[in-house]
Amino acid sequence: MATVSGSILRVAVPSPLDKTFDYLPPVGSDPAPLQPGVRLRVPFGRRHVVGFLLELAPDTALDPALLRPALKVLDTEPLLPADVLALLRWAQHYYHHPPGEVFATALPVLLRQGEAATLPELLPRWRLTAAGETALAAAALRRAPAQRALLDHLAQFPAGATAAELRGLTRNSSTVLRALQAKGWIVAAAPDLAAPDTIALPPVPPPPLNPAQAAAVAAVSAALDRFQVFLLDGVTGSGKTEVYLRLIEAVLARGQQALVLTPEIGLTPQLLARCRERFPGPLAVLHSGLSDRERLTAWLLGRAGQARIVAGTRSAVFAPLQAPGLLIVDEEHDTSYKQQDGFRYHARDLAIMRARYLGIPVLLGSATPALESLYNAQRGRYQTLCLPERVGGGREPAIEILDVRRQPLTEGLSAPLLARMRAHLARDEQVLLFLNRRGFSPVLLCHECGWLSLCQNCDARMTLHLRARRLICHHCGDSRPVDQICPSCGSVDLRPIGQGTERLDAALRGAFPDIDRARMDRDSTRRRGSLETLLADIHTGGRRLLLGTQMLAKGHHFPEVTLVGIIDADQGLYGVDFRASERMAQLILQVAGRAGRAEKPGTVLIQTHHPDHPLLRVLATQGYPAFAAAALAERQLTMLPPFAHQALLRAEASDAQQAHAFLDTARALAEPHASGVELLGPAPAPMERRAGRYRAHLVLLAEQRPDLHRLLHIWLAQLRAAPRQAHLRWSLDVDPAELY
Amino acid sequence: MPSAPAADNCLIIAGQVAGPCEQRATPAGIAISRFLLDHVSAQIEAGWPREVRCRIPVMACGEPLARIAGRLSVGARVRVRGFVGRANPREGEYRLVLHAARIDVLDSATIESSVSASED
Numbered sequence: 001m002a003t004v005s006g007s008i009l010r011v012a013v014p015s016p017l018d019k020t021f022d023y024l025p026p027v028g029s030d031p032a033p034l035q036p037g038v039r040l041r042v043p044f045g046r047r048h049v050v051g052f053l054l055e056l057a058p059d060t061a062l063d064p065a066l067l068r069p070a071l072k073v074l075d076t077e078p079l080l081p082a083d084v085l086a087l088l089r090w091a092q093h094y095y096h097h098p099p100g101e102v103f104a105t106a107l108p109v110l111l112r113q114g115e116a117a118t119l120p121e122l123l124p125r126w127r128l129t130a131a132g133e134t135a136l137a138a139a140a141l142r143r144a145p146a147q148r149a150l151l152d153h154l155a156q157f158p159a160g161a162t163a164a165e166l167r168g169l170t171r172n173s174s175t176v177l178r179a180l181q182a183k184g185w186i187v188a189a190a191p192d193l194a195a196p197d198t199i200a201l202p203p204v205p206p207p208p209l210n211p212a213q214a215a216a217v218a219a220v221s222a223a224l225d226r227f228q229v230f231l232l233d234g235v236t237g238s239g240k241t242e243v244y245l246r247l248i249e250a251v252l253a254r255g256q257q258a259l260v261l262t263p264e265i266g267l268t269p270q271l272l273a274r275c276r277e278r279f280p281g282p283l284a285v286l287h288s289g290l291s292d293r294e295r296l297t298a299w300l301l302g303r304a305g306q307a308r309i310v311a312g313t314r315s316a317v318f319a320p321l322q323a324p325g326l327l328i329v330d331e332e333h334d335t336s337y338k339q340q341d342g343f344r345y346h347a348r349d350l351a352i353m354r355a356r357y358l359g360i361p362v363l364l365g366s367a368t369p370a371l372e373s374l375y376n377a378q379r380g381r382y383q384t385l386c387l388p389e390r391v392g393g394g395r396e397p398a399i400e401i402l403d404v405r406r407q408p409l410t411e412g413l414s415a416p417l418l419a420r421m422r423a424h425l426a427r428d429e430q431v432l433l434f435l436n437r438r439g440f441s442p443v444l445l446c447h448e449c450g451w452l453s454l455c456q457n458c459d460a461r462m463t464l465h466l467r468a469r470r471l472i473c474h475h476c477g478d479s480r481p482v483d484q485i486c487p488s489c490g491s492v493d494l495r496p497i498g499q500g501t502e503r504l505d506a507a508l509r510g511a512f513p514d515i516d517r518a519r520m521d522r523d524s525t526r527r528r529g530s531l532e533t534l535l536a537d538i539h540t541g542g543r544r545l546l547l548g549t550q551m552l553a554k555g556h557h558f559p560e561v562t563l564v565g566i567i568d569a570d571q572g573l574y575g576v577d578f579r580a581s582e583r584m585a586q587l588i589l590q591v592a593g594r595a596g597r598a599e600k601p602g603t604v605l606i607q608t609h610h611p612d613h614p615l616l617r618v619l620a621t622q623g624y625p626a627f628a629a630a631a632l633a634e635r636q637l638t639m640l641p642p643f644a645h646q647a648l649l650r651a652e653a654s655d656a657q658q659a660h661a662f663l664d665t666a667r668a669l670a671e672p673h674a675s676g677v678e679l680l681g682p683a684p685a686p687m688e689r690r691a692g693r694y695r696a697h698l699v700l701l702a703e704q705r706p707d708l709h710r711l712l713h714i715w716l717a718q719l720r721a722a723p724r725q726a727h728l729r730w731s732l733d734v735d736p737a738e739l740y
Numbered sequence: 741m742p743s744a745p746a747a748d749n750c751l752i753i754a755g756q757v758a759g760p761c762e763q764r765a766t767p768a769g770i771a772i773s774r775f776l777l778d779h780v781s782a783q784i785e786a787g788w789p790r791e792v793r794c795r796i797p798v799m800a801c802g803e804p805l806a807r808i809a810g811r812l813s814v815g816a817r818v819r820v821r822g823f824v825g826r827a828n829p830r831e832g833e834y835r836l837v838l839h840a841a842r843i844d845v846l847d848s849a850t851i852e853s854s855v856s857a858s859e860d
Contacts, residue, residue, distance in 0.1 A: 444767060450829040464767055484768040491825075492770045492801045 008060045009034065009070055011051035012099040013044050014112070018720060020099055021051070022060040024069040037078025037085055040070040041114060050074065050114045052103045054089075079117055079303075080106060081320050083357040088318070090353055094709075095734050096716050097343045105343050106318035108296045119300045124188040125160030126177060132185030146170040147180055154186060157280060165280075206245065206278065207391070213239050216385040217246045223361045224251065224325065229352055231332075231377045232365040234387030235396055236593025237557075240365045241271055243387070244328050245278050247363065252279065252308050256325025259302075260311040261347055263334035263554065265289065270557060271330060275309055286312030286319055314339060314347040317354065324358050327351045331554070332364035332373060333586055338737040346735060348373075367593060368586040368624050371632055375642040397564065397595040397602035399588075399620040403611040411507030412499035417565050417605055418511065425515055425544060429600065430560040433504065433547040434591045435567040438521040439463035440503045441496030444471060446486035448493055453483070457692040464496050465523070466503070476691035499567065504547055512545060520548030553590040564595045564604045573613050576686040577739050578640050581615050585627050588619065639701070641735070645708050647700040648736040649719075653728040656684070656694035662728050663698045669718045670700070676707030686739050697739065751838055754819040754846065755779035757812045758795060773800040773809035777820060777838070797827065800840045808843050817847040 009023040023042050025034060034056065042051045048071060060067060080088075084106060092102040104112055111117060128136070132151060135141065141148040149169050154161060167173050180186045209217060212234075220230055220243075234240045248258040262271060265287035275283055284298035284307035301307035305322030312319060314337055329337070329348050337347040348364065355362035364373060364382070377384045390396060404414045412435070421431050443461040444453035453462040455473035462471035464482060472479040485492050496503065505519045518534050525531040531551075537543045541560060546552060572584025588606065595602025608616060619627040636643045649666055651659040663682030670679055678701040685695035702708035716732065724730075758776040765771050776797055783792050798820050800809035812818065821842045827835040 440767070446829070448825060448829055466767055469768065482767045484766075484770060492766055492768075493772060493799070494766050494768065496767055 007031075008057040008064075008067070009040065009053055010055045010057050011040060011042055011070070012054055012103040013042065013049055013051045014100045014104045015044070016098055016101065018096075018098040018716070020054055022057070022062060022067055023051075024064075024067045026070045026072055029073060033073050033076045035078050037080045037082075038076075039074040039079060039111070039114070041072040041074060042070045043068050050112055051100075052079075052107075054085075054099070054103075074114060075117055079111065079320070080318075081303075081322075083324070083354060084318055084320050086357045087350060087354045091343075091345055091350060095343065095345055096712050096732055097345075101343050105315060105345075108299045109292045110296045111299075115296065117300060117303075119304060119306075120297060125162055126154060126166065126186050126188050127158075127160035128154045129185055129187055131183075132180070135183070135185050146172070146176045150176055150180060151185065160189070161280075207239075207242060209242065209246065210239070210389070210391060212387045212389065213243050213246075213391075216243045216387065217250075219383065219385055220247050220326075220361055220363060221250050224254070225359070226361070227356045227359050228361045229355070229376070229382040230361060230363045231369060231373055231382045231384045232363055232387065233369055233374075233377075233384055234365065234367060235390060236367045236589065237390040237394055237396075238367070238387035239391040240330075240367075240387060241274060242391070243385075244271075244330070244363070244365065245274060247326055247328070248275070248279065248309060251325035254325060256323045257302070257305065257307070257321045258309050258326045258328065259316065259319060259321060259324060259351075260309065260328045260330065261316055261337070261351060262311065262313065262330045263336045265311075265313055272311060275311065279309060282307045284310045284312075284319075286310065286316040288313065317347040317350045325360055327355050327358075327360065327362040329362065329364045330366075332366045333368055333370040334554075335583070335737050338735075340737070341731075344731070344733045344736075346737070349735070368589050369628070371582055371628060371635065372642040374628050375632060395601050396623075397592050397604045399592060399604045399606065401611050401616065401620050402605050402607045403609075404607045405609050405611075410511070411503060412567055412607075413504075413507065413511070413565075414607055417607060420563060420603075420605060421512075421545075421565065424563040425512065427562075428544075429562040430538070430541070430544045430546060430558060431563045431565070432552060432558065432561045432591070432594055433508075433545070433565045433567055434549075434552060435499060435501050435504055435547065436549050436571065436587070437463075437498075437500045437568075438502070438523055438549055439472070439474070439500035440466035440506075441500055442498045443496075444482065445495050445497045446489060446491055446493065447495050448491040449486060449489035451486050451488040457689070459687050459689045463500065466496070466506075475687065478691075501547060501549060504567065508545055508547065515545050516543040517545040517547065518543035520546065520551045522549070522551070524548075525551070550587060550590075552594070553587055556594065558594045560600075561595050562600045562602050564592055564602065566591060566604065566606045569606045569608045569616065570610055573608075573610055573616065578635070578638070579738065582631055585615065585619050585624065585631075589624055639703070644701050644703050645705045646736060647708060647712060648733040648739070649698040649700070649730060650685070650695065650733065651682075651697070651728060651730040652693045652695040653725060654693055656688065656696070658725050658728050659694050659696040662724055662730060663696055665722060665724075666715075666719055666730075667698055669722065670698075670711060670715050673711045673714050676704055677702040677711050749823040750821070751824050752819065752821045753777065753779055753796065753838065754781075754817065757814055757816045757818060759814060761809050761812055763806065763810050770801060771803050771806035773806040774798065774837075775800075775809055775812060777818070797837045798822075798840055798843075799837055800843060805840055805843060808845070809840070812845070816845060819844040819846055 007025055010020045011023055013021050036053055036055050038053050040051050040053055041048055088102055088106055092099050136151045136155060150166060153169055170176055216232060232240055251258045282301055284301040286298050299319060302310035303320040310319050329351050332348050339345050351362050376382045402416060407414045424431050441464045444464050453471050455462050455478060457478055458473055458475045460473060460475045462473045465472055469482050470479050471482055483494060486494055501519055501521045508517055518538050520534060538546060566588060572580050592604040595604060615627060618630050651662045653659040660682050667679055680699040682696050682698045685697055688694055755777040758778040761773050761775040763773050774797060776795055779794050781792055783790055800806050820838060820840045822838050822840040824836045824838050827837040
């Protein structure tokens with residue numbers, strides 16, 4: 001059967017197969033909407049699925065007579081703009097991941113299910129009438145303060161405001177609105193999408209910029225019309241957010257949109273709050289805490305250009321924008337930008353690619369940039385913008401190393417740390433303790449026979465959660481009631497060994513009975529809203545002893561904190577992963593950054609059994625830049641990223657032998673093509689058994705990226721075709737962020 | 741569960757409480773009290789009378805026993821019956837601890853006399 005040129009539909013179908021599928025246009029369909037980027041309902045096996053049209057091809061490698069027609073075109077215009085389509089295609093090839101899954105990642109769940117891509121009906125906006133303006137000017141409302149407050153507010157927003165936006169201004173705002181409407185002073189009208197949201201005078205005047213901030217703003221502002229990566233390297237408290245806000249302002253003034261990526265929305269509420277304060281009008285926020293409906297609405301608002309600012313976590317890098325002007329990646333070093341399963345992309349790296357396609361600048365911000373980013377800046381690929389000083393003249397906290405060898409520790413706390421805590425608390429200041437381990441204790445031990453609470457599915461210990469009286473494996477989630485007697489010898493004398501935040505909390509209650517504590521970890525903030533309540537309590541000074549895991553380290557400002565104690569820095573010093581020390585340094589500095597933001601200088605005490613560890617010393621005495629230089633020198637000597645390019649082939653099976661056998665085969669397949677690529681392994685994963693499965697990996701290391709990708713391209717096709725055990729699973733991770 | 745053979749292991753010893761009683765609970769909520777017992781007595785050995793002195797830690801596990809032990813004051817005279825086990829799991833360490841099954845208070849100035857409790 002002859003086909004008309006261009007009438008084969010090449011479709012990404014949600015499936016793990018690394019290929020696209022060809023279809024014929026729906027029978028009797030209008031060809032006009034058949035453009036790359038629209039969704040199609042297509043038959044797939046015996047199911048009907050939602051596919052994504054990638055291209056119109058002139059012909060097919062298959063027998064056209066065997067092609068099935070698509071059932072329906074779901075969109076009248078492309079759902080994703082050209083830059084996102086290009087980004088996804090690039091990512092698909094770079095990460096060597098099946099197109100169906102790559103394209104599915106870019107769409108909100110409801111769109112993947114075939115929902116219409118239309119915004120729900122827009123809420124009416126209340127606006128001041130001429131009569132209302134007269135009334136306001138004549139001060140007619142002296143005796144109706146609630147009405148007056150609403151009119152005052154509306155006077156600032158010519159584009160109007162929705163009832164929801166006005167709700168916070170007075171009590172009973174809907175009654176007040178009706179009263180004002182009855183007087184003819186305000187009207188409700190459907191929003192006029194053509195008119196941009198006029199930005200009235202910001203309610204709070206922006207703080208003045210210091211010279212470094214001004215230079216950063218000027219540098220990026222001068223490059224708004226071209227692609228350029230900027231690394232905003234600013235110590236904690238140096239006002240990176242203000243730089244973002246000024247640039248967003250500049251971009252909005254040009255009628256463009258800004259996309260802001262943050263590691264975790266719940267942990268960076270302050271950035272969003274400041275955006276809302278400065279830029280009234282819809283701000284679309286995309287993160288996993290939203291309902292599917294909310295997520296779709298936010299996504300569509302950005303796509304339609306109604307939301308001038310789109311903020312979100314990792315997957316927001318794919319959010320379509322109508323007029324993109326600037327991409328911002330806050331805390332660019334954060335590992336949560338890397339997807340750890342399925343389609344393992346890195347949102348920071350994709351943001352850079354996207355900016356390149358768009359020809360716009362991308363701004364990476366961090367107080368502790370990733371070594372990869374610093375290296376790129378050194379080589380001139382990124383332009384560095386330094387903010388070396390804290391705003392308002394605050395000093396960076398001094399870091400002191402506290403040698404706890406041979407020191408008696410009370411529940412993990414040394415006497416010098418306790419004494420310093422007492423002194424700061426006596427001055428009514430806040431103290432923050434950081435311990436990156438939740439639960440009561442990381443293991444339960446039988447004092448008589450030495451039995452340990454090991455997980456039966458993982459090479460890991462089960463953590464004791466005392467309040468819940470359960471042992472929980474933090475790796476596979478398995479849990480059981482805490483043992484009454486030792487399963488091995490029957491003794492009742494089972495003891496919790498080591499410290500978690502729950503135990504630290506109990507110890508502090510004993511040591512400082514009169515001081516209110518705030519514990520922040522995943523367990524204590526599980527209830528919706530509990531984190532917000534806790535933060536509010538901290539900010540009003542109600543709780544002066546703060547303790548927690550890395551939840552405390554990210555993004556929050558605690559201006560009254562003057563002492564930070566890092567209970568156990570040793571976890572990160574000798575990790576298996578070559579990035580362990582980098583992560584530890586970043587975490588220590590992020591925690592340290594919470595201290596001494598206001599006039600009061602802060603101090604950071606690091607408890608360690610390795611006070612002479614060279615990287616820890618450099619970090620404490622010379623700061624992050626010196627640490628990063630030393631760590632980079634070490635990476636160069638050992639030829640590790642960023643001086644080499646890595647890919648990791650992971651395999652897991654219920655039997656260790658199977659995983660290794662598969663990787664041996666994989667290695668043999670790779671060897672003929674491995675010029676320029678070093679193959680290391682197979683080796684067991686750092687935690688070999690997890691959730692009952694044995695895991696192993698093969699590391700690929702190449703000095704030149706093209707060598708690596710040439711190999712991957714040939715090799716993956718062979719791997720996919722290779723026979724393997726039914727229960728074996730494997731995956732490829734390009735630029736892995738961790739070994740497992 | 742333990743599969744060791746049944747074998748004799750019984751110690752009855754009287755003495756004075758030598759120090760304050762430590763009290764704690766295991767994560768499962770089982771009460772454990774521990775105190776040191778000083779023993780002094782006259783015994784016959786190789787046909788000759790002699791004096792014997794020793795000190796042994798006593799563990800009292802479970803609510804009834806732990807409560808009795810917890811109320812003992814320093815100097816109280818008690819008789820403890822139970823089995824002995826190693827005091828800690830480290831290799832090469834042979835110190836013993838007496839796991840009480842019954843504690844009889846023989847004489848105490850501060851608490852009611854001849855209180856006893858047992859697991860039997």
